[in-house]
Amino acid sequence: MGDDEYDVVIVGARCAGASLAIRLARAGVRVCLLDRARFPSDVPSTHGIQPAGVAILRDLGCFERLAARTDPIERATLVVDDARIEFEGATELLGAPMLNLRRGVLDAVLLEAAETAGAEVRTRAVVTGLCRDGGRVTGVVTPDGAVRARLVVGADGAGSTVARLVDAAKYCRTPAERVFLWSYFEGTEHPPGHVWLGRIGDHGYLASPTDGGAFLAVVAASRSRRDEVLADRPRAFAEGLRGWPELEAVVASGRRAGPLHTVPDRDGFFRPSAGPGWVLVGDAGHVKDPTPGQGISDALRQTTALAPVVVDGLGPGADLDEGLRRWWSWRDRDAWAMYWFARDLGADGPVPLLTQEVMLRVAADPRRREMLLKVLNHDLPPNGLITAPLALAALGGALLRRPGHRRRLLREARTAAVDELRHLRPPRAA
Numbered sequence: 001m002g003d004d005e006y007d008v009v010i011v012g013a014r015c016a017g018a019s020l021a022i023r024l025a026r027a028g029v030r031v032c033l034l035d036r037a038r039f040p041s042d043v044p045s046t047h048g049i050q051p052a053g054v055a056i057l058r059d060l061g062c063f064e065r066l067a068a069r070t071d072p073i074e075r076a077t078l079v080v081d082d083a084r085i086e087f088e089g090a091t092e093l094l095g096a097p098m099l100n101l102r103r104g105v106l107d108a109v110l111l112e113a114a115e116t117a118g119a120e121v122r123t124r125a126v127v128t129g130l131c132r133d134g135g136r137v138t139g140v141v142t143p144d145g146a147v148r149a150r151l152v153v154g155a156d157g158a159g160s161t162v163a164r165l166v167d168a169a170k171y172c173r174t175p176a177e178r179v180f181l182w183s184y185f186e187g188t189e190h191p192p193g194h195v196w197l198g199r200i201g202d203h204g205y206l207a208s209p210t211d212g213g214a215f216l217a218v219v220a221a222s223r224s225r226r227d228e229v230l231a232d233r234p235r236a237f238a239e240g241l242r243g244w245p246e247l248e249a250v251v252a253s254g255r256r257a258g259p260l261h262t263v264p265d266r267d268g269f270f271r272p273s274a275g276p277g278w279v280l281v282g283d284a285g286h287v288k289d290p291t292p293g294q295g296i297s298d299a300l301r302q303t304t305a306l307a308p309v310v311v312d313g314l315g316p317g318a319d320l321d322e323g324l325r326r327w328w329s330w331r332d333r334d335a336w337a338m339y340w341f342a343r344d345l346g347a348d349g350p351v352p353l354l355t356q357e358v359m360l361r362v363a364a365d366p367r368r369r370e371m372l373l374k375v376l377n378h379d380l381p382p383n384g385l386i387t388a389p390l391a392l393a394a395l396g397g398a399l400l401r402r403p404g405h406r407r408r409l410l411r412e413a414r415t416a417a418v419d420e421l422r423h424l425r426p427p428r429a430a
Protein backbone atom coordinates (compact mmCIF):
# COMPACT_ATOMS: atom_id res chain seq x y z
CA MET A 1 0.00 0.00 0.00
CA GLY A 2 1.23 3.53 -0.79
CA ASP A 3 0.94 6.40 1.71
CA ASP A 4 -2.41 7.50 0.34
CA GLU A 5 -4.05 4.10 0.17
CA TYR A 6 -6.30 2.90 2.97
CA ASP A 7 -8.89 0.26 3.64
CA VAL A 8 -11.45 2.96 4.43
CA VAL A 9 -11.57 6.72 3.90
CA ILE A 10 -14.17 8.57 5.96
CA VAL A 11 -15.33 12.04 4.89
CA GLY A 12 -16.55 14.01 7.93
CA ALA A 13 -14.95 13.64 11.36
CA ARG A 14 -17.70 14.44 13.85
CA CYS A 15 -20.04 12.13 15.77
CA ALA A 16 -20.69 9.80 12.82
CA GLY A 17 -17.27 9.81 11.15
CA ALA A 18 -15.05 9.88 14.25
CA SER A 19 -17.04 7.20 16.11
CA LEU A 20 -16.80 4.89 13.08
CA ALA A 21 -13.07 5.59 12.76
CA ILE A 22 -12.53 4.65 16.42
CA ARG A 23 -14.21 1.27 15.98
CA LEU A 24 -12.55 0.46 12.66
CA ALA A 25 -9.06 1.51 13.72
CA ARG A 26 -9.36 -0.53 16.92
CA ALA A 27 -10.26 -3.54 14.76
CA GLY A 28 -7.03 -3.08 12.79
CA VAL A 29 -8.58 -1.44 9.71
CA ARG A 30 -6.40 1.19 8.01
CA VAL A 31 -8.55 4.33 8.20
CA CYS A 32 -8.11 7.87 6.88
CA LEU A 33 -10.49 10.39 8.51
CA LEU A 34 -10.88 13.67 6.61
CA ASP A 35 -12.76 16.86 7.48
CA ARG A 36 -12.72 20.28 5.92
CA ALA A 37 -13.29 21.88 9.34
CA ARG A 38 -10.69 23.00 11.82
CA PHE A 39 -11.14 21.39 15.26
CA PRO A 40 -12.32 22.09 17.89
CA SER A 41 -15.27 23.84 16.27
CA ASP A 42 -19.03 24.00 16.52
CA VAL A 43 -21.82 23.05 14.12
CA PRO A 44 -25.21 24.77 13.87
CA SER A 45 -26.93 22.31 16.18
CA THR A 46 -28.03 21.98 19.77
CA HIS A 47 -26.62 18.99 21.56
CA GLY A 48 -28.70 17.04 24.05
CA ILE A 49 -27.37 13.46 23.85
CA GLN A 50 -29.91 10.77 24.76
CA PRO A 51 -28.85 8.13 27.31
CA ALA A 52 -28.69 5.52 24.52
CA GLY A 53 -26.05 7.66 22.81
CA VAL A 54 -24.22 8.25 26.09
CA ALA A 55 -24.04 4.47 26.62
CA ILE A 56 -22.26 4.20 23.25
CA LEU A 57 -19.89 7.02 24.19
CA ARG A 58 -19.09 5.03 27.33
CA ASP A 59 -18.49 1.92 25.23
CA LEU A 60 -16.09 3.97 23.08
CA GLY A 61 -14.19 4.95 26.23
CA CYS A 62 -15.07 8.66 25.93
CA PHE A 63 -17.59 9.06 28.76
CA GLU A 64 -15.21 10.00 31.59
CA ARG A 65 -13.64 12.82 29.62
CA LEU A 66 -17.02 14.15 28.55
CA ALA A 67 -18.63 13.86 31.97
CA ALA A 68 -15.70 15.86 33.40
CA ARG A 69 -16.91 18.84 31.29
CA THR A 70 -20.51 19.00 32.54
CA ASP A 71 -22.81 17.30 35.06
CA PRO A 72 -24.49 14.21 33.58
CA ILE A 73 -28.26 14.73 33.47
CA GLU A 74 -30.33 12.44 35.71
CA ARG A 75 -33.50 14.55 36.05
CA ALA A 76 -36.01 15.84 33.53
CA THR A 77 -39.08 18.04 33.41
CA LEU A 78 -41.28 17.22 30.41
CA VAL A 79 -44.25 19.44 29.68
CA VAL A 80 -46.85 19.20 26.91
CA ASP A 81 -49.34 21.99 27.59
CA ASP A 82 -51.20 20.91 30.78
CA ALA A 83 -49.43 17.54 31.04
CA ARG A 84 -46.34 17.65 33.24
CA ILE A 85 -43.89 14.88 34.09
CA GLU A 86 -41.08 15.17 36.61
CA PHE A 87 -38.55 12.42 36.27
CA GLU A 88 -35.51 11.38 38.27
CA GLY A 89 -33.11 8.47 37.76
CA ALA A 90 -32.13 8.28 34.08
CA THR A 91 -29.29 5.84 34.71
CA GLU A 92 -31.49 3.51 36.74
CA LEU A 93 -34.22 3.40 34.07
CA LEU A 94 -32.25 3.84 30.86
CA GLY A 95 -28.76 2.57 31.71
CA ALA A 96 -27.01 5.93 31.33
CA PRO A 97 -27.58 9.63 32.02
CA MET A 98 -28.19 12.23 29.33
CA LEU A 99 -25.31 14.59 28.44
CA ASN A 100 -25.48 18.08 27.03
CA LEU A 101 -22.15 19.13 25.53
CA ARG A 102 -21.36 21.60 22.81
CA ARG A 103 -20.05 19.98 19.67
CA GLY A 104 -16.74 21.76 20.02
CA VAL A 105 -16.21 19.53 23.07
CA LEU A 106 -17.92 16.29 21.97
CA ASP A 107 -16.44 16.10 18.49
CA ALA A 108 -12.93 17.01 19.66
CA VAL A 109 -12.95 14.17 22.23
CA LEU A 110 -14.15 11.69 19.57
CA LEU A 111 -11.58 12.91 17.07
CA GLU A 112 -8.75 12.53 19.56
CA ALA A 113 -9.94 9.00 20.40
CA ALA A 114 -9.94 8.15 16.68
CA GLU A 115 -6.37 9.37 16.34
CA THR A 116 -5.30 7.47 19.45
CA ALA A 117 -6.93 4.33 18.03
CA GLY A 118 -4.67 4.64 14.98
CA ALA A 119 -6.78 6.47 12.38
CA GLU A 120 -4.91 8.93 10.16
CA VAL A 121 -6.70 12.25 10.82
CA ARG A 122 -6.55 15.11 8.33
CA THR A 123 -8.46 18.27 9.18
CA ARG A 124 -8.92 21.28 6.89
CA ALA A 125 -9.02 18.75 4.03
CA VAL A 126 -11.89 19.32 1.60
CA VAL A 127 -13.19 16.43 -0.47
CA THR A 128 -14.16 17.70 -3.91
CA GLY A 129 -14.53 14.53 -5.98
CA LEU A 130 -14.49 10.75 -6.03
CA CYS A 131 -12.07 8.31 -7.70
CA ARG A 132 -13.81 5.58 -9.69
CA ASP A 133 -12.87 2.37 -11.35
CA GLY A 134 -15.66 1.36 -13.70
CA GLY A 135 -18.85 1.72 -11.64
CA ARG A 136 -17.00 1.41 -8.35
CA VAL A 137 -15.95 4.22 -6.00
CA THR A 138 -12.28 3.75 -5.10
CA GLY A 139 -11.31 6.89 -3.20
CA VAL A 140 -11.72 10.64 -2.80
CA VAL A 141 -10.17 13.67 -4.43
CA THR A 142 -8.83 16.57 -2.35
CA PRO A 143 -6.85 19.65 -3.41
CA ASP A 144 -3.76 17.85 -2.02
CA GLY A 145 -4.32 14.77 -4.17
CA ALA A 146 -6.31 11.54 -4.17
CA VAL A 147 -6.82 9.26 -1.19
CA ARG A 148 -7.62 5.75 -2.36
CA ALA A 149 -9.51 3.17 -0.32
CA ARG A 150 -11.62 0.05 -0.71
CA LEU A 151 -14.52 1.87 0.93
CA VAL A 152 -15.51 5.55 0.98
CA VAL A 153 -17.77 6.56 3.88
CA GLY A 154 -19.79 9.77 3.57
CA ALA A 155 -20.17 10.99 7.17
CA ASP A 156 -20.26 14.53 5.86
CA GLY A 157 -23.58 15.76 7.18
CA ALA A 158 -26.93 16.74 5.68
CA GLY A 159 -25.39 18.58 2.72
CA SER A 160 -23.16 15.56 1.98
CA THR A 161 -20.68 15.97 -0.88
CA VAL A 162 -20.33 12.19 -1.16
CA ALA A 163 -24.13 11.81 -1.52
CA ARG A 164 -24.15 14.42 -4.29
CA LEU A 165 -21.27 12.74 -6.12
CA VAL A 166 -22.93 9.30 -6.06
CA ASP A 167 -26.34 10.80 -7.00
CA ALA A 168 -28.06 9.62 -3.83
CA ALA A 169 -31.40 11.43 -4.21
CA LYS A 170 -33.53 12.03 -1.09
CA TYR A 171 -36.66 9.95 -0.47
CA CYS A 172 -39.57 10.21 2.01
CA ARG A 173 -38.84 13.90 2.50
CA THR A 174 -40.66 15.95 5.12
CA PRO A 175 -40.52 19.77 5.15
CA ALA A 176 -39.02 21.73 8.06
CA GLU A 177 -41.79 22.77 10.43
CA ARG A 178 -39.81 24.68 13.07
CA VAL A 179 -37.40 27.60 13.26
CA PHE A 180 -34.82 26.79 15.97
CA LEU A 181 -33.46 29.67 18.07
CA TRP A 182 -30.95 29.14 20.87
CA SER A 183 -28.42 30.87 23.03
CA TYR A 184 -26.10 30.28 26.00
CA PHE A 185 -26.34 32.02 29.37
CA GLU A 186 -23.81 32.55 32.17
CA GLY A 187 -24.40 32.88 35.89
CA THR A 188 -27.87 31.31 35.83
CA GLU A 189 -29.40 29.77 38.93
CA HIS A 190 -30.54 26.29 38.05
CA PRO A 191 -30.43 22.78 39.51
CA PRO A 192 -27.46 20.74 38.21
CA GLY A 193 -28.01 17.75 35.91
CA HIS A 194 -31.57 18.71 34.91
CA VAL A 195 -33.13 19.00 31.45
CA TRP A 196 -36.37 20.78 30.48
CA LEU A 197 -38.21 19.55 27.38
CA GLY A 198 -41.53 20.97 26.30
CA ARG A 199 -44.24 21.81 23.80
CA ILE A 200 -46.36 24.64 25.08
CA GLY A 201 -48.81 26.48 22.85
CA ASP A 202 -47.06 27.19 19.60
CA HIS A 203 -43.50 26.64 20.89
CA GLY A 204 -41.08 23.78 21.49
CA TYR A 205 -38.33 23.93 24.17
CA LEU A 206 -35.08 22.30 25.23
CA ALA A 207 -32.94 23.67 28.05
CA SER A 208 -30.24 22.44 30.39
CA PRO A 209 -26.83 23.26 31.79
CA THR A 210 -23.99 22.50 29.38
CA ASP A 211 -20.18 22.55 29.41
CA GLY A 212 -18.20 25.51 30.72
CA GLY A 213 -20.87 26.27 33.33
CA ALA A 214 -23.18 27.68 30.63
CA PHE A 215 -26.92 27.18 30.35
CA LEU A 216 -28.44 26.32 26.95
CA ALA A 217 -31.98 27.52 26.14
CA VAL A 218 -33.66 26.57 22.86
CA VAL A 219 -36.98 27.89 21.56
CA ALA A 220 -38.49 26.27 18.46
CA ALA A 221 -41.03 28.53 16.77
CA SER A 222 -43.63 27.38 14.25
CA ARG A 223 -42.56 27.64 10.64
CA SER A 224 -45.81 29.39 9.76
CA ARG A 225 -44.36 32.38 11.65
CA ARG A 226 -40.97 32.06 9.94
CA ASP A 227 -40.82 35.54 8.36
CA GLU A 228 -41.90 37.29 11.55
CA VAL A 229 -39.40 35.27 13.62
CA LEU A 230 -36.49 35.97 11.26
CA ALA A 231 -37.37 39.67 11.05
CA ASP A 232 -36.78 40.09 14.81
CA ARG A 233 -35.11 36.99 16.28
CA PRO A 234 -34.38 38.41 19.79
CA ARG A 235 -38.03 39.37 20.13
CA ALA A 236 -39.20 35.96 18.92
CA PHE A 237 -36.81 34.22 21.36
CA ALA A 238 -37.98 36.36 24.30
CA GLU A 239 -41.61 35.84 23.37
CA GLY A 240 -41.02 32.08 23.19
CA LEU A 241 -39.41 32.03 26.65
CA ARG A 242 -42.39 33.90 28.07
CA GLY A 243 -44.47 30.85 27.10
CA TRP A 244 -42.66 28.80 29.77
CA PRO A 245 -42.26 31.15 32.79
CA GLU A 246 -40.14 28.78 34.93
CA LEU A 247 -37.61 28.54 32.10
CA GLU A 248 -37.76 32.26 31.51
CA ALA A 249 -36.93 32.77 35.21
CA VAL A 250 -33.81 30.56 34.95
CA VAL A 251 -32.60 32.48 31.90
CA ALA A 252 -33.39 35.84 33.56
CA SER A 253 -31.21 34.89 36.55
CA GLY A 254 -28.11 35.06 34.32
CA ARG A 255 -26.86 36.97 31.29
CA ARG A 256 -26.56 35.98 27.67
CA ALA A 257 -23.10 34.89 26.54
CA GLY A 258 -22.66 34.99 22.78
CA PRO A 259 -25.00 35.29 19.84
CA LEU A 260 -28.51 34.04 19.26
CA HIS A 261 -28.21 31.05 16.89
CA THR A 262 -30.85 30.26 14.29
CA VAL A 263 -31.61 27.27 12.05
CA PRO A 264 -34.69 28.04 9.96
CA ASP A 265 -34.72 25.14 7.48
CA ARG A 266 -34.20 21.59 8.54
CA ASP A 267 -35.94 19.22 6.14
CA GLY A 268 -36.22 15.53 7.03
CA PHE A 269 -35.16 12.88 4.52
CA PHE A 270 -33.60 9.52 3.81
CA ARG A 271 -30.98 8.91 1.11
CA PRO A 272 -29.96 5.66 -0.58
CA SER A 273 -27.04 4.87 1.69
CA ALA A 274 -24.97 2.11 0.12
CA GLY A 275 -23.53 1.35 -3.30
CA PRO A 276 -20.41 -0.15 -4.89
CA GLY A 277 -17.53 1.04 -2.73
CA TRP A 278 -19.50 3.68 -0.75
CA VAL A 279 -21.81 4.11 2.22
CA LEU A 280 -23.50 7.12 3.87
CA VAL A 281 -23.82 7.34 7.67
CA GLY A 282 -25.24 9.88 10.15
CA ASP A 283 -26.93 12.97 8.70
CA ALA A 284 -25.46 12.25 5.26
CA GLY A 285 -27.92 9.35 4.93
CA HIS A 286 -30.86 10.39 7.09
CA VAL A 287 -32.10 13.49 8.91
CA LYS A 288 -35.16 13.80 11.15
CA ASP A 289 -36.81 16.77 12.88
CA PRO A 290 -34.45 17.78 15.73
CA THR A 291 -37.28 18.30 18.26
CA PRO A 292 -36.72 15.00 20.17
CA GLY A 293 -32.90 15.36 19.97
CA GLN A 294 -32.04 12.08 18.26
CA GLY A 295 -29.40 12.94 15.63
CA ILE A 296 -26.21 12.44 17.65
CA SER A 297 -27.43 9.17 19.19
CA ASP A 298 -28.62 8.03 15.76
CA ALA A 299 -25.16 8.66 14.31
CA LEU A 300 -23.53 6.73 17.17
CA ARG A 301 -25.99 3.84 16.88
CA GLN A 302 -25.56 3.65 13.12
CA THR A 303 -21.77 3.48 13.33
CA THR A 304 -21.98 0.83 16.06
CA ALA A 305 -23.97 -1.34 13.63
CA LEU A 306 -21.88 -0.40 10.58
CA ALA A 307 -18.39 -1.07 11.96
CA PRO A 308 -18.65 -4.90 12.16
CA VAL A 309 -20.23 -4.99 8.68
CA VAL A 310 -17.21 -3.14 7.30
CA VAL A 311 -14.68 -5.24 9.22
CA ASP A 312 -16.30 -8.47 8.02
CA GLY A 313 -16.81 -7.15 4.48
CA LEU A 314 -13.12 -6.31 4.10
CA GLY A 315 -12.19 -9.91 4.94
CA PRO A 316 -11.01 -12.31 2.22
CA GLY A 317 -13.82 -13.51 -0.05
CA ALA A 318 -16.48 -11.41 1.74
CA ASP A 319 -19.15 -9.44 -0.14
CA LEU A 320 -18.73 -5.94 1.30
CA ASP A 321 -21.38 -4.36 -0.93
CA GLU A 322 -24.04 -6.87 0.10
CA GLY A 323 -23.25 -6.25 3.79
CA LEU A 324 -23.57 -2.49 3.24
CA ARG A 325 -26.92 -2.89 1.46
CA ARG A 326 -28.25 -4.87 4.41
CA TRP A 327 -26.98 -2.24 6.81
CA TRP A 328 -28.79 0.45 4.81
CA SER A 329 -32.00 -1.57 5.01
CA TRP A 330 -31.49 -1.93 8.80
CA ARG A 331 -30.86 1.84 9.06
CA ASP A 332 -34.23 2.58 7.45
CA ARG A 333 -36.07 0.13 9.71
CA ASP A 334 -34.25 1.46 12.78
CA ALA A 335 -35.02 5.11 12.00
CA TRP A 336 -38.50 4.79 10.52
CA ALA A 337 -40.90 4.98 13.49
CA MET A 338 -38.86 7.70 15.22
CA TYR A 339 -38.77 9.69 11.98
CA TRP A 340 -42.55 10.11 11.99
CA PHE A 341 -42.72 10.55 15.77
CA ALA A 342 -40.18 13.39 15.46
CA ARG A 343 -42.13 14.91 12.57
CA ASP A 344 -45.30 14.88 14.72
CA LEU A 345 -43.52 16.33 17.79
CA GLY A 346 -42.09 19.14 15.70
CA ALA A 347 -45.24 19.82 13.67
CA ASP A 348 -46.10 23.43 12.94
CA GLY A 349 -48.67 25.07 15.24
CA PRO A 350 -50.10 24.17 18.64
CA VAL A 351 -50.23 20.62 19.99
CA PRO A 352 -53.28 18.73 18.63
CA LEU A 353 -56.09 18.35 21.20
CA LEU A 354 -55.91 14.57 20.90
CA THR A 355 -52.17 14.56 21.64
CA GLN A 356 -52.80 16.76 24.68
CA GLU A 357 -55.32 14.21 25.95
CA VAL A 358 -52.92 11.31 25.32
CA MET A 359 -50.17 13.15 27.18
CA LEU A 360 -52.43 13.84 30.18
CA ARG A 361 -53.04 10.08 30.42
CA VAL A 362 -49.32 9.34 30.09
CA ALA A 363 -48.48 11.90 32.79
CA ALA A 364 -51.04 10.35 35.16
CA ASP A 365 -49.63 6.81 34.92
CA PRO A 366 -46.14 6.00 36.33
CA ARG A 367 -45.70 3.01 33.99
CA ARG A 368 -46.55 5.12 30.92
CA ARG A 369 -44.28 7.95 32.12
CA GLU A 370 -41.36 5.53 32.08
CA MET A 371 -42.44 4.22 28.69
CA LEU A 372 -42.35 7.76 27.28
CA LEU A 373 -38.73 8.12 28.38
CA LYS A 374 -37.96 4.78 26.73
CA VAL A 375 -39.57 6.01 23.51
CA LEU A 376 -37.41 9.16 23.58
CA ASN A 377 -34.39 6.93 24.21
CA HIS A 378 -35.23 4.78 21.17
CA ASP A 379 -35.70 1.73 23.41
CA LEU A 380 -39.42 1.40 22.66
CA PRO A 381 -41.26 2.21 19.42
CA PRO A 382 -43.77 5.07 19.79
CA ASN A 383 -46.71 2.72 19.11
CA GLY A 384 -45.57 0.63 22.10
CA LEU A 385 -46.72 3.59 24.22
CA ILE A 386 -49.43 5.18 22.10
CA THR A 387 -51.41 2.02 21.49
CA ALA A 388 -54.83 1.88 19.78
CA PRO A 389 -56.62 1.39 23.16
CA LEU A 390 -54.83 4.43 24.63
CA ALA A 391 -55.64 6.55 21.56
CA LEU A 392 -59.31 5.47 21.64
CA ALA A 393 -59.62 6.12 25.37
CA ALA A 394 -58.04 9.55 24.87
CA LEU A 395 -60.43 10.31 22.03
CA GLY A 396 -63.44 9.26 24.14
CA GLY A 397 -62.22 11.37 27.08
CA ALA A 398 -61.55 14.39 24.88
CA LEU A 399 -64.98 14.19 23.21
CA LEU A 400 -66.60 14.25 26.65
CA ARG A 401 -64.39 17.01 28.07
CA ARG A 402 -64.47 19.20 24.98
CA PRO A 403 -67.88 18.82 23.34
CA GLY A 404 -67.35 22.06 21.43
CA HIS A 405 -64.34 20.54 19.58
CA ARG A 406 -66.02 17.37 18.31
CA ARG A 407 -65.30 17.93 14.60
CA ARG A 408 -61.69 18.95 15.23
CA LEU A 409 -61.06 15.92 17.44
CA LEU A 410 -62.54 13.50 14.93
CA ARG A 411 -60.44 15.09 12.17
CA GLU A 412 -57.28 14.74 14.28
CA ALA A 413 -58.12 11.10 15.05
CA ARG A 414 -58.67 10.33 11.37
CA THR A 415 -55.36 11.98 10.38
CA ALA A 416 -53.50 10.05 13.09
CA ALA A 417 -55.03 6.73 12.02
CA VAL A 418 -54.28 7.32 8.32
CA ASP A 419 -50.70 8.38 9.15
CA GLU A 420 -50.20 5.28 11.28
CA LEU A 421 -51.30 3.04 8.41
CA ARG A 422 -49.28 4.91 5.76
CA HIS A 423 -46.14 4.74 7.85
CA LEU A 424 -46.35 1.14 8.98
CA ARG A 425 -43.16 0.14 7.16
CA PRO A 426 -40.26 1.86 5.41
CA PRO A 427 -39.96 1.46 1.65
CA ARG A 428 -37.70 -1.38 0.57
CA ALA A 429 -34.19 0.07 0.67
CA ALA A 430 -32.20 -2.04 -1.74
Ligand SMILES: Cc1cc2nc3c(=O)[nH]c(=O)nc-3n(C[C@H](O)[C@H](O)[C@H](O)COP(=O)(O)OP(=O)(O)OC[C@H]3O[C@@H](n4cnc5c(N)ncnc54)[C@H](O)[C@@H]3O)c2cc1C
Nearest residue numbers: 012015016036045046047048127156157282283293295296
Ligand atom coordinates in the same frame (compact mmCIF):
# COMPACT_ATOMS: atom_id res chain seq x y z
C1 LIG B 1 -31.13 23.05 15.04
C2 LIG B 1 -30.66 21.66 15.30
C3 LIG B 1 -30.69 21.16 16.59
C4 LIG B 1 -30.27 19.85 16.84
N1 LIG B 1 -30.31 19.40 18.12
C5 LIG B 1 -29.89 18.15 18.40
C6 LIG B 1 -29.91 17.67 19.74
O1 LIG B 1 -30.26 18.37 20.70
N2 LIG B 1 -29.50 16.39 19.95
C7 LIG B 1 -29.10 15.57 18.93
O2 LIG B 1 -28.77 14.42 19.17
N3 LIG B 1 -29.06 16.02 17.66
C8 LIG B 1 -29.44 17.28 17.37
N4 LIG B 1 -29.40 17.73 16.08
C9 LIG B 1 -28.93 16.81 15.02
C10 LIG B 1 -27.41 16.69 15.01
O3 LIG B 1 -26.82 17.96 14.89
C11 LIG B 1 -26.97 15.84 13.80
O4 LIG B 1 -27.76 14.68 13.71
C12 LIG B 1 -25.49 15.46 13.91
O5 LIG B 1 -24.69 16.62 13.80
C13 LIG B 1 -25.08 14.50 12.80
O6 LIG B 1 -23.69 14.27 12.88
P1 LIG B 1 -22.83 13.87 11.62
O7 LIG B 1 -21.50 13.48 12.16
O8 LIG B 1 -23.60 12.90 10.80
O9 LIG B 1 -22.73 15.18 10.72
P2 LIG B 1 -22.16 16.63 11.04
O10 LIG B 1 -22.12 16.88 12.50
O11 LIG B 1 -22.93 17.57 10.19
O12 LIG B 1 -20.63 16.58 10.53
C14 LIG B 1 -20.33 16.51 9.18
C15 LIG B 1 -18.86 16.89 8.98
O13 LIG B 1 -18.55 16.67 7.60
C16 LIG B 1 -17.66 17.69 7.19
N5 LIG B 1 -17.74 17.82 5.72
C17 LIG B 1 -18.84 18.14 4.99
N6 LIG B 1 -18.53 18.17 3.68
C18 LIG B 1 -17.20 17.88 3.59
C19 LIG B 1 -16.31 17.78 2.50
N7 LIG B 1 -16.71 17.97 1.24
N8 LIG B 1 -15.01 17.48 2.74
C20 LIG B 1 -14.58 17.28 4.02
N9 LIG B 1 -15.40 17.37 5.10
C21 LIG B 1 -16.70 17.66 4.88
C22 LIG B 1 -18.13 18.93 7.92
O14 LIG B 1 -17.08 19.88 8.03
C23 LIG B 1 -18.56 18.36 9.26
O15 LIG B 1 -17.54 18.47 10.22
C24 LIG B 1 -29.81 19.04 15.79
C25 LIG B 1 -29.73 19.55 14.48
C26 LIG B 1 -30.15 20.84 14.25
C27 LIG B 1 -30.05 21.40 12.86
